[in-house]
Amino acid sequence: MVLGGFLAPVTLIFSLPGTPAATAALLLNFEAVATTLIAATIFREWVSRRVWIALGFITTACILLTWEPTGSLGLSLSALGILLTCVFWAIDNNLGQRLSAKDPLLVISIKGIGAGVITLILVLVTGEQFPDPSTIAAAMIVGFLCYGGLTSILFLLALRGIGAARAGSLLAISPFFGVIFSLLLFAELPAGAFYIALPIMALGAWLLVSEKHSHPHRHPAIVHEHRHRHDDLHHDHAHTADDPPLTSTGEHSHMHAHDEIVHEHPHQPDIHHRHSHR
Structure with missing residues (x-):
């Protein structure tokens, strides 16, 4: 509720204005890296050498996208904010995997209502103005389909079925759709490092989603x-x-x-x- 429903989206909202849309979409692939690292090191999910190589490619691409010669310490603070968002979501993914055997509709309902209340309190405390009703309605539709509703239920089912590391790996496909839509919706073209990072990121994502795993195993x-x-x-x-x-x-x-x-x-x-x- 706090990490995935509140801290992650709030951090992302403050980070997006300083990052080109296509670059921001690609940086969201770091969620797969962070999710897998937590799943493997803390929750002991097994990860193959192929996946570790894939994560190396994605991390390299994220470093290229975060580098900004004129920024603080040569880094883009907005890009770092998006990476921090991915870390929050990665923790949320792994904790959510522990709840994945529960009723997904109930879990997501409690998480969404709780995160919404916390965010609303922040809005009231900081004196933010509410948008017009049509904007609110459009945001609720997008949120239900793409973020806090249907997508979250489907992702929780994926966590149950294939584990946090693999679900996070398959999620690495979605940022490429974000890149396509950003190029269609915005006239802003990404910087030069984007075109170097894109094929590296694509190779890493392909290695992730094409992994196969089979061996004799015992069920107690x-x-x-x-x-x-x-x-x-x-x-x-x-x-x-x-x-x-x-x-x-x-x-x-x-x-x-x-x-x-x-x-x-x-x-x-x-x-x-x-x-x-x-």
Whole structure:
């Protein structure tokens, strides 16, 4: 609520005016780097050598985009603000992954309402003026579709299914759409370093999203509850009359048991694949 819903967007809003739109869009790829670093070092998600190489490319591109000879210490403070935004969102992603087995609509509703109240208090304290009703309505539509509503629910489901590091990696595709829209909407062209950073960033993003991972692994016996389907390899359990029926999407949630099993198939560090690696 505080990191992802309040600190990150407020920091981003103050950082955007000093950064060209296309550059800002590319810098948001640092969220994938920060998310993966936290997931690997603190929460012990396994990350392959290919991913580390990809993160190196993206970080190099971010350094190029942050460099500004006339800025403080040769760096753009606005660009650094966008990188700090990515760090806030990266922490939010990893904490959200711990809640991903819960009802996503409930989690996002609580997070959104709480962050909205905190932001509203900041607005009132600082004496900011409210925009006109049409601007508020447009902002709410964009927010629901692209930031605090539908997107957040889908991302929470992705955190559950593939883990924070991989979800953050796939998110690395979105800034390239931001670059395309920025070039269509704004006459402002990015600086020269942008054209060097763009192919480096694209190579890093491709390495991230094209990663494959498969090896023999063991699932210990466990009893837990979360929303699940029955068309995968891990949910072939029997049901009782007390279990809820399947919804129209083929899912339901109830307490269920997993027997110990050893097998091999392509997988990601979802809630059923938190095993260690050699």
